[in-house]
Amino acid sequence: MMSSLDVSLSSLRILFITDLACCTQLPDGLCRLPYLEFIQILRAPAIKRVGPEFMQSYHQHSPRPSQMVAAFPRLHKMELIGMVEWEEWEWEEQVQAFPVLQELMLKQCKLKCLPPGLASQAGALNKLTIYNVQGLISVENFPSLVELELDENLDLERITNLPRLQKLTIQDCPKLKALEDVPALQRIILTDEDMEALPEYMGGINPRHLELYCSLVLLTSIAAGQSGAEWDKFGHVEHVKAYASEGGNSRKWYVLYTANPYSLETNVSHSFMSRGTLTSFEDGQRFESLFKMTRKNFSYICSLVMGPSMEDMNSYTFVDGRVLSLEDRVAVALRRLQSSEPTESIASSVGVNESIILLVTERFVDTVWEQADHHSSWPDSSEMDKIKSKFDKIHNMHNCCGVICTRHIPFGPNWDHEKNGSTLIQVVVDPEMRFRNIWLGSAGMTQSSLLHDSALFKECVKGDLLNGSKLNTALDGSEVGEYIIGDAGYPLLPWLLTPYEEEELSDFKTEFNRRHSAATTCALKALARFKDTWKCLHGETWWPANLETLSKIIYACCRLHNIVIDMEDDAAMRSTKWRNYSKEVRQLANEDAVRARDMLSQYFLASRSSESGG
Known part of the structure; x- marks a missing residue:
């Protein structure tokens, strides 16, 4: 016997269901809508499982199997979007459902595998779209599928046995290795x-x-x-x-x-892309000694600047008239940035006019500024978790996100034609010596005024940075938020912890200062390495004619410094793609910096005692 609701919805053809914020399962009874042709379910964040009840036939209670009717008998198109915790779809091969389903979209979920029933029962399915499905490893055994669209399925490894597939679209599926048995493609x-x-x-x-x-x-x-x-x-x-x-x-x-x-038609110059005259070393050690990086580093930097460089690929030549290839141009720029020699000496050694050296270098710096900014961007949530884990593992600095420090960078008399000067740089350094945040200021600024002027300070004060997971430091639930550390020249803030300065320190304060001091060594090492590599920043040689180019040179050198470190670990290479930042806003008004440092210090001492068994 049909209910009044059944009667009123029995002729429904199109159904949109949106924002099932608290529902832990899909509404039952949908399969009892005999004329339903399209359904979209959008945002159902609490659903983890779709069980057999979703596809139960509306004749399921019939005593005779001959009266069984497939669920969703007229549904042609279904879109399941934003079921972000959905992991399991239970649908056995023998369960009849979706006999005329032609298009299916699965978007933004955690479905580990496609159910056997989908391949065996949805015999009319000809288009399948799978977008941002975490954990899905394979798409296989769909006999009727004609079109398959895959986008941002980061775990997908295999596509097999799709005998009628004609069109395949794959975007950002980095683990996909197997594509087999697609004879009609x-x-x-x-x-x-x-x-x-x-x-x-x-x-x-x-x-x-x-x-x-x-x-x-x-x-x-x-x-x-x-x-x-x-x-x-x-x-x-x-x-x-x-x-x-x-x-x-x-x-x-x-x-x-x-x-x-x-x-074969192309607007890419193969000769411009050929091996450069200035980099044609068979000896890898000689190459690394000259350019202070591996050939793999060098090739990656070439790839970064390739596009803009091709715009004027014939503009720069050797003294003898030969065009500088891309590799030659990068080699010239790196030699200028890494050397304290006068430009005239470098020009003589590479066979390029001094003016060309400067033009190529400034063009290179501009391009690194534009193309490599992701190599000095603030870590996203997953990167920050790795940084905190390394500070914890190496220095026992739980929940620490970086070390902040400030240095003067001198510049020579060519900048203002009257006197030597300097600029101030503030960096936040991670445990592997990358510069995770960079800010420049004038020489007249103090360490504190540069901090307050920086975008880092403004974002942290608003609660938009250092806003990730907190550390539980006591049984009463007291927590310490994410923080960076700096020397005593910085103000003590809830997100910037400095060492204790009293003469008589308690045990827990002494322990905090010990760990704080050990952790700051990564910043000292990073700056020493930076200074040793990019010798143009020593202030003894060439400087550009304007302050903007000077700033770009410093930023470019910082990003090149990071690239070399990134490529020591391929897994750490920073992508230009969208990054997953925390959207939480940290409520700093409720935090006290002195109390946070004390709680953390006592936690350090307690954790040391428990680890030693004392």
């Missing part, structure tokens, strides 16, 4: 602007069309055609359109290839 679209090599699976499939959005490094290799390293992966594809972006133009650089008859 006609078109594949790959998008990952960090991609520097085509996936190996490209050599094992045979699409007619490939559309690629990748890094300029990869595009350059493709532009080399049959002589390039990527030829075996794309040469058999009938039509290839490959692009690399610059600025807001996603198709700034291109390669257009046709297999038969052979045609």
